[in-house]
Amino acid sequence: MKKRNRKRRNILVPILYKDRRLMELLLRGYLNDEGCLIWRKNADKNGYGMTTFTENKIKKSWRVTRLIWTLVNGPIPENMLICHRCDNPKCFNLDHLFLGTHQDNSLDREIKGRSRVQIGEKNHQSKLTSSDVLLIRKLRNEGIPAKELANIFKIHPSHVTRLMGSTRWSHI
Numbered sequence: 001m002k003k004r005n006r007k008r009r010n011i012l013v014p015i016l017y018k019d020r021r022l023m024e025l026l027l028r029g030y031l032n033d034e035g036c037l038i039w040r041k042n043a044d045k046n047g048y049g050m051t052t053f054t055e056n057k058i059k060k061s062w063r064v065t066r067l068i069w070t071l072v073n074g075p076i077p078e079n080m081l082i083c084h085r086c087d088n089p090k091c092f093n094l095d096h097l098f099l100g101t102h103q104d105n106s107l108d109r110e111i112k113g114r115s116r117v118q119i120g121e122k123n124h125q126s127k128l129t130s131s132d133v134l135l136i137r138k139l140r141n142e143g144i145p146a147k148e149l150a151n152i153f154k155i156h157p158s159h160v161t162r163l164m165g166s167t168r169w170s171h172i
């Protein structure tokens with residue numbers, strides 16, 4: 001059992017550290033009870049998280065949702081929007097974001113108005129072993145974002161929060 005653990009961790013660490021810029025961005029959010037990753041810094045007048053990002057020595061102002069999408073998925077096609085499934089403009093959890101047109105965005109708003117979707121609890125029944133839980137706790141304490149851990153262990157980010165005890169790291 002111990003052997004398997006060590007092997008797995010060696011595989012995980014390089015994956016987790018592959019993009020430090022992304023990790024730094026993720027660490028500027030916190031997970032709320034709905035599983036939204038809430039931007040803790042500046043927001044624009046519509047409530048969207050804003051930040052600056054330097055690439056090729058050019059500093060640009062970005063909407064956080066567009067920046068995280070671009071870092072993970074590549075450039076956003078022209079005239080496309082990053083829409084929220086959760087209707088929280090400060091949320092930059094990629095699981096809550098989707099690429100859409102202006103039309104999709106208003107259609108989505110309309111559907112949600114009629115039946116509100118429960119996102120946060122979606123995936124919290126999972127098949128983690130106790131050694132998985134220990135590994136998650138350890139990596140989280142080392143500063144690996146819950147979102148990253150959630151992706152790797154195929155669980156919802158709110159589950160990671162729950163494993164850690166939600167009050168314990170509410171300061172970050």
Ligand SMILES: [Zn+2]
Pocket residue numbers: 035036037086087088091092093096
């Ligand atoms: Zn959200």
